[in-house]
Amino acid sequence: MSFPWAQQYEPKHPFMRYLDSRLPLPRLIHGAVGPGYPVPRNLNYFWNFGVLAGVALMIQIVTGIILAMHYRPDAAIAFQSVEHIMRDVNQGWFLRYAHANGASFFFIAIYIHMARNLYYGSYKAPREMVFMLGLVIFLLAMATAFMGYVLPWGQMSFWGAKVITGLFGAIPLVGEPLQIWLLGGYAPDTAALNRFFSLHYLLPFVILGVVILHIWALHIPGSGNPTGVDVKAPQDTVPFHPYYTAKDGFGLGIFLVLFSIMVFFLPNYLGHPDNYIQANPLSTPAHITPEWYFWPFYAILRAFTVDFILPAKLWGVIAMFSSILVMFLLPWLDTSPVRSANYRPLYRIFFFIWVAVVFVLGWCGGLPAEEPYVLISQLATMYYFAFFLIIIPILSVIERTRPLPNSISESVLHGERQEASPAGMPTGLAPGAGGPQPQPAE
């Protein structure tokens, strides 16, 4: 971390000095999440969600490792082993419900975190790597969640696995052999289940590794902030500890209250009743749907219904993966020098429409693939891709942004709405223009 005014780590106790000379772990922690990491002082509550996602990951890992002590990954007894956990294992019901709802909370935190990134331009230079590592985490989390949902071997587990592994069959030439290789058979069965269990156990630790890279990459330039203006002086920042440890503690409290309400009072609200029926390869459920956090992508997948050069199924697969992959290009699609949408009035509008479109896609994804939902998904899909690939690049060039505050502390002092013009006077300066503004005589 390169802010020169960062508090240096100065161990006093002789043991801490010894440790510092042999393995400077406390120094690392001090500089990463302690008093030695200066953070902009104006962060709002949207900045809590990175930590909350990290906490959700730890909840999943702890409950997951414990569940793995009791779960049996064989198609003949997997469903019964989950019920064994629910009924016979001491507090097993608590662990299972915590793990199932923990996955939902992990995605809630990730989605709000991603919305923050898109609104405040957190993906822009010099944080492109942070952002892309975050997308890698997201992809790994989706793979992990998908495999995890298969493990209870309910109807949705089995048929969801069938549909998604079936998508690989859509790939030309190599599709079918690839699908058989993935499954270890011709349909999901013990072979697929066992390997999904193994990978489901492995991937969270891969995620953990990428999270460390993600935080490391972030700490090079330091955290962004709601104005998008860089840190310039010591009064722009506060040390992470105790300021943001306290704020994150409060945010964690609220998060845990909501999480506990779900786990203890509404544990099956986000789930699907069909998954309490044991998997039956001979009987398809009336409507196959994935968990809610996959619904927007499921809607995009099903939006392509007509063959056009390529089969519709393949277009659906391409579009579904592209909807995430397109975000990798965001730092280069969006060349506007202004980061935060607070100062980009046009982008702001299109962004909020995009958020609404994602909600619409999610709503459609949870419903049967019938009209008018498919038509709505198609319109929504068009906007989704247009937003990233057409609207954002054009806006970068034509948008008239609002003038930025000169510094973070100035924006804090004068309130977010009166940035460069404390008395409400328009300055007419180009965005991001530096230099102090004339202060009104008081």
Place this chain on the structure above:
Amino acid sequence: MATVEQTGPGPEAAPQDGVRRRDFINLAAVSFGSVGGIALLYPLLNQMNPSADVLAMASIDVDVSSIQPGQAIKTEWRKQPVFIRQLTPAEMQAANAVDVSTLRDPQTLAERTSEGRPQWLITMGVCTHLGCVPLGAAEGENRGEFGGYFCPCHGSHYDTAARVRKGPAPRNLEVPEYEFTSDTAVRIG
């Protein structure tokens, strides 16, 4: 300069009372949270204790009506072998004739059987040396030099009261907790 205040001075300069009050709130918050964290540990550790279905198998009921004097059966309790034998009067006499003070693990037959039922010898089928299953419970098996059980792994001999007489085993075959619920049924565990 600007009239908007930059707010008060840092915490060090605050009045003593203020500092103590501040520390208290912080301390209270952290302590409260820690108590919660420790309470959370309980289910995480307790889940490794035997689950309800394992505990349900902690006792078993065995029907012994088909065991004749001089016969034994092998059954399973808590995933380990148990020998249930009805001793003949000759076997009981032989057991009582032994001078207890000469035994490696001194116990009388009466101490190893239930009150009023000295003919029923119920022991674990696990050699106290290194855990092999001794021979002698089934028909025709080698019963060793003392007419009880014989462990082929390292040559421990047990007598008619399943007490160790020869070989490396340090103690007599363990007698589990049991209770006769009727003349023909015993509950072990």
Place this chain on the structure above:
Amino acid sequence: MARLLAILVGLGFVFVAAVSFVTGLFTWFSAEEGEGSHAAYEHPRHFDFSFNGPFGQYNEQQLQRGFQVYKEVCSGCHSLNLVAFRNLHDLGYSEAEVRAIADQWAIQVPSVNPDTGEAATRKAIPSDHFPSPYPNETAARAANNNANPPDLSLIAKAREGGAAYIASLLTGYRQAPQGHEVPQGLHYNVYFSNLNIAMPPPLTADGQVTYADGTQPTRDQMAQDVAAFLTWSAEPNLERRHQMGIAVVLFLLGATVLAYFAYRNVWADRKVKKRKAQPVA
């Protein structure tokens, strides 16, 4: 350059999606007024079960009555194989009573003849799970007009609407309306998703079961009692969960309040007092 490429790719996706959209639009408007894919089934009735809501608890008497209905009406066709006899302690039965229930259960547990090694059956003991009335699915279908009576251990969680759906379904058999053809072997039920259910009405008359506690065994009463019992069999830990939940949420609310004050405390020297901007003189 990259911008241009992006716009082209974007237009590509939009175009392909538009092809599907336009085709779909055309199909939708030119489609005839066909039957909807949704049969007009009714939503479950509302019931005031004691276990509804965050503070809900089971009523032991009701669970015992429901168990009696399961035993006398349902267990002939429907298994309950995730529940063990020992779980009946939760219903208020003593150890001796549970052992008696297991011992006297009409269906015996599969076993092996100790002398010949042939398949045999034995009486159940408390640690056994409820045995299935049929040895396998084929036998179940053979005895029930090719329908497989589902296991009921989780039925209350495996159906949208839970206990209310079960109680409604059991009392939802009606005469089929004019023009509705009920296929051979099926029965008309207004709460069933496609209206024609394979299960014949199990609760045919009031007084089918004689309750030990003297409650009037009307069909509605029996339906509610067995629905409560089946909710218990799906969620035996409901009460423990609710109790723990209240304690945990209250604790966390307290911790959050303290955390909030600690946060304000820590930030006291850095937060700017908000002021309206002064007008320029």
